[in-house]
Amino acid sequence: MMGAAPHNPGPALRVEGLVAGIGPLTILHGVSLEVGVNEVAVVLGANGAGKTTLLRAVAGLLTPREGRIQLFGDAIQGRAPHLVARAGLGHVPSGRELFPRLTVGDHLDLGGRLCAPPRRAELRDRLLAMFPVLAERLRQPAGTLSGGEQQMVAIARALMTDPRVLLLDEPSTGLAPKIVLSVFKTLSKLREHGVSVLLAEQSLTLGLSMADHAFVIDHGRIVLSGTAAEISSDRRVVDTYLGR
Numbered sequence: 602m603m604g605a606a607p608h609n610p611g612p613a614l615r616v617e618g619l620v621a622g623i624g625p626l627t628i629l630h631g632v633s634l635e636v637g638v639n640e641v642a643v644v645l646g647a648n649g650a651g652k653t654t655l656l657r658a659v660a661g662l663l664t665p666r667e668g669r670i671q672l673f674g675d676a677i678q679g680r681a682p683h684l685v686a687r688a689g690l691g692h693v694p695s696g697r698e699l700f701p702r703l704t705v706g707d708h709l710d711l712g713g714r715l716c717a718p719p720r721r722a723e724l725r726d727r728l729l730a731m732f733p734v735l736a737e738r739l740r741q742p743a744g745t746l747s748g749g750e751q752q753m754v755a756i757a758r759a760l761m762t763d764p765r766v767l768l769l770d771e772p773s774t775g776l777a778p779k780i781v782l783s784v785f786k787t788l789s790k791l792r793e794h795g796v797s798v799l800l801a802e803q804s805l806t807l808g809l810s811m812a813d814h815a816f817v818i819d820h821g822r823i824v825l826s827g828t829a830a831e832i833s834s835d836r837r838v839v840d841t842y843l844g845r
């Protein structure tokens with residue numbers, strides 16, 4: 602409500618002691634991190650460090666064995682993915698996971714199913730203004746789009762769930778540097794719309810260019826964290842990357 606500032610609102614997303622894996626294999630060994638309200642945070646790590654596993658566990662696609670995940674103070678660990686989405690968490694998966702024969706418009710409708718019709722229409726209008734290239738291609742099958750356009754569809758589909766926190770798994774994969782820039786530019790717009798972001802990224806320069814805070818993950822553990830400026834000047838980051 603106007604005027605009544607909430608007392609200690611806390612972070613948008615808080616992950617504490619997250620342990621998760623696949624079958625008998627433990628991949629995340631007690632990961633903790635926070636994303637502040639209206640902040641962009643990045644999880645940096647080399648191939649196989651555990652970034653995708655972390656984002657999937659937060660999105661409810663993988664049930665954590667231990668630990669807590671809070672979205673604006675609400676414990677969401679162990680909930681089914683659609684309930685996590687309904688709680689306000691959007692997920693742009695690794696590799697985009699689009700349906701090649703479905704159109705751009707179909708993808709937006711899929712994302713919008715969780716949200717009430719008036720809000721859905723409002724979100725759709727706002728997204729098409731934000732991604733004019735998608736507005737021009739509403740009836741085009743996703744499989745016929747360029748890589749950058751496909752990434753925008755994946756982001757727009759996640760935004761149609763009306764998230765307050767958006768997880769993005771390496772949106773730069775397979776895109777030319779110029780296209781990456783245009784995708785990343787749209788991410789900085791999200792902040793203006795009150796969406797906090799947790800980005801997983803392999804590229805140090807790219808990840809740090811976007812983020813307020815950075816967490817470096819290695820072998821399923823957060824080994825360094827700090828402001829983007831602190832991390833970019835920390836030589837141990839390079840050691841972590843080159844030491845593999």
Ligand SMILES: Nc1ncnc2c1ncn2[C@@H]1O[C@H](COP(=O)(O)OP(=O)(O)OP(=O)(O)O)[C@@H](O)[C@H]1O
Pocket residue numbers: 623626628646647648649650651652653654655695803
């Ligand atoms: N389905 C699976 N079965 C077995 N091992 C898996 C599976 N998925 C991931 N792993 C292992 O878990 C570890 C972390 O993988 P993850 O995909 O989370 O890494 P990542 O940081 O996202 O890597 P990349 O940058 O290549 O996407 C790796 O050692 C990987 O081999």
Ligand SMILES: [Mg+2]
Pocket residue numbers: 652653654695770771
């Ligand atoms: Mg990955």
